[in-house]
Structures are given as structure tokens and as C-alpha cells.
Amino acid sequence: MMQLEELAPAKINLALHVRGKLPDGRHRLETVFAFCTDGDRVAAGPAEEVSLQVKGPFSGELGDPDDNLALRAARALREDAGVSGGASLVLTKNLPVASGIGGGSADAAAVLRLLTRMWSIDPSHASAVAPALGADVPACLLSMSVRGDGAGDELKSVDAGVSGTPILLVNPRVAVSTAEVFTAWSGEDKGPLDDWRAGRNDLQEAAVKQFPLIGTVLAWLSVQPGAHFVRMSGSGATCFALFDTEIARDQVEIAVPREWWRLSTYLR
Template sequence: MTRPPLVEIAPAKINLALHVRGRRPDGRHELETVFAFCTDGDKLTALPADGLSLTITGPFAAMLDDGPANLVHRAATALAAEARVGKGVQLTLDKQLPVASGIGGGSADAAAALRLLTRLWGADPAHAAKIAPELGSDVPACLLSMTARGTGAGDALELVDAGVAGTPVLLVNPLLPLGTGAVFGRWDGVDRGPLGDWRQGRNDLEAPARSLVPAIGDVLDWLGKQEGVELARMSGSGATCFALFASEEARDAAAAACPDRWWHLASFLR
């Protein structure tokens, strides 16, 4: 009997709020943020194999390299080395989320690989937790995929109850990739204050992101006009924006009305 593949979802990440407080000595930025995660995202499957291979499918597959530089590939290689696993794996990534879009992307996929391979190889979860920060600042949060407050470079985490579990959410992206480095490069360096209640917060990267991709403003304006919207903001460094809705019906109506030129995902927060 053929063994069925193990499956792991890489949930889309959103930043309910994101305050940039300054630049750290290591060149990264001091952040205060609240991470939340959708019930939907990319999908990673794994089968035992002699070597390590990665195949990418889905609507955004063509935008990714499936070689050793891919974060999923890197996560698998690092975990095998850290856990001293002499086993291979055949990985398939179904890429449903836009690339370079501020909703986790490669970080979520890498974290999913760490969770999936920890199960497949019977590794100690501590190995995945050790590797995660080395793969990227958002990978520790994506490894948890639970609502958390992030400080430091975003990788010092504290689980919180933000009161958003089960909230209908609509993600919208103008299909214009936006690199995180470019957005941080446009940040004006002004500390606009700490993050308290995320509902009263902001995304300090919105202004620099909009200067690079003005269509972000169009998306936010459109989301803000939809019936039943309780909050609309940009996530991470963009260009994906999100709206929280009062009801599933209101979210679905907005999803149906979303312009065809934009990507969208109707989901719930975990």
C-alpha cells in the first residue's frame, strides 16, 4: 500500500498593526507588531525519499526557484543537519499566495516545512525552534502560526488573545510584488510611538510602501468602502492589504465584488 503524503498548511500571515521604532545595531529594525494568521494559505506535502527534492505548483509557482536557495529547501536542509537525520524527502509546495506580498510568503512556507518534517522524521520540535530565526525574522511567528505580539526584530514573541479568532477576513493584493528591503529603505526613520491596543495602532510601513506601489492606496480605499468592514490596513511591508468584517456574508459580498485585476483571498482568522 502506498503511503499517503503528509500535508501541512502554511497559513497566510497578517500584521494587525506594525510600528517601526528604530534601527538596531545589527542593521535590522526594532519592531512592535501583532501577528495573526488565516485558516488558508499555501500547502506543503511530503513523501519519504532517498534524496531531497522540491516541486512547486500552483498559480504563483513560476515566480519561485525550486533549488537550494528556496526557503523551503533551506529549512529542510537545516533541519536534517540540526536533527542529524539521514533521511530524504520529496516536497511539493502548492503556491496559492502571491510572492513578496507581506503575508508570510517564504517565511510561512519555511515554517510549514519545519513543522511537517519534524513530524515526518520524528525530530525534536526544539530543533525547528532553533533553526527558525536563522531563516528569517518572521519564521518564528509563522512556526507558531498563532496570534502573538512580536518585538525586537519581530522574532521575540509573546502569545496574546487579540480577540480576533474566527473573524472573517479578506486579503487583497494588486499583484505588484514589493520587496521588504525596498520598503524599509523608504521608511523616514521617525519613531511614532509604541504599540498599545492594536486596534488603535497603525502600519508604519504603509506610507513608504504606497510611495513605491501607489495601487496599495487604491486597494485600501476600496476595502474601506465595503459594507461591514470593521478595519482595513496593509499587512507587513505590503502590497497585500486586509479587511476584517462584521460577518461572513459581508466579507463574501466584498470578495465577489473585488476587481478582477487584483488577487484576493476570503478566509477567517485562527
């Protein structure tokens, strides 16, 4: 059987409102997810057991492969579906780790989609195990524009009006702890999310206080020609700018300071 491949698209939070706490202690969110046409990649081939090899430019930033969320996703799916066989997984890590663009969640979701195909099992098994892997995994499993409520895992289809939009992602190469940023959140409920363009990222202020370089990136993007919408994604540190044309985006990409990571792509 030939090896199969699956894209793990980078996730963007077009807006992210933190409204308070849920009874289980997690934060109550209102967000609009969008996904890029680029990201990490996962390949898989048949094997007796489930294993994971990690390569790519950011592979060195990951910890023990045995504790990787992608591997946990494969094991959870295998158990839920009662699959006897295994899979030899190869993850190509193109996206920065702990960067607010879904990395681990997107990888786990890509594994679920890929193994659903390879093992010829019902997609309902992937949907069943996704929530326990992380609040962003259900949205990443869909990899299409959706609104997330609850902890971000109660999903509703939306037309965000961004498909095909040129986007530039920029990260100052600092790894951000999601838990620490949420802890530093002000606790103030600034109101519901209606139109994402008029919305906010309520974690942006806390992230910038911890990592001032994020503020530097946001300020830099905000004054670039053609960048008509600039915001931080997730808990940071990746920021993004939307453009009307790929020419405008590509000219800005060339000007990004060399020490910062950047990805020039499109929204799906």
C-alpha cells in the same frame, strides 16, 4: 509510508510599528501577528535526499527551487537534528510572492512542522533553526496570534481577540521588495504599540509612495459595507479588511476588481 501534508497559513500583521534600528542593523519592530485558515500547502514523502517541487497558481513567480526558503528550512532541520534520511517536498504556491503575508516564511515554517512529524524528531530542532531562516519564521512556526518584538522574532503570546473573524485579503498584483520599503521608511518613531486596533503599519506610507495601487486598494476596501478594520499587512502589497459576518465579507469579495488577487478566509 504515506505522504503527509501541512498548511502554511497566510500571515497578517494586525499592526506593525517600526521603532528604530537594532545593534545588528535590523529594524526594531513591535507587531501583532495573526494567521489565516488558508494559505500555501506543503506535502512530503520519504526519500534519500531532500528535494523540492513547486506547483500552484504562483509557482511561476518563484526563482530557482534550489534557493527556495522551504528547501533551505528542510536542509537546516536535517543538519541540526542529525537526520540521515531525506524528504521529497511538494509546495503548492497559492499565495502571491513578495506580498507581505509571510509566503516564504510560512512555507519554511510549514516544512519545519511537517518534517518534525515525518522524521519523528524533537520540535526543539525546528525552534532552533527557525530564527536564522528569517525574522518572521518563528511566528509562522507557531501560526497563532503572537506579539513580536526585537526584529519581530521575540515572541509573546497574546489574545488578539480575532479568532474566527472573517477577513478578506486583496493584492493589486504588484510584488513589493521588503528591503526597499524598509529603506524608504521615514525613520520617524511614532510611538509604542499597545492596542493593535489603535496602532499603525509604519511601512504603509512608504509602500504606497512606491506603489500607489496599494493606496487605491486601501481606499476601496475602506468604503466597502461591513469592512470595520482596514490595513496593509507587512511591507505590502496585500491589504486586508475584517468583517463581522461572512455574508458581508463575501459580498465585498464579489465586488473586488477582477484584476486584483483576493482571498476570502478567516483568522485562526
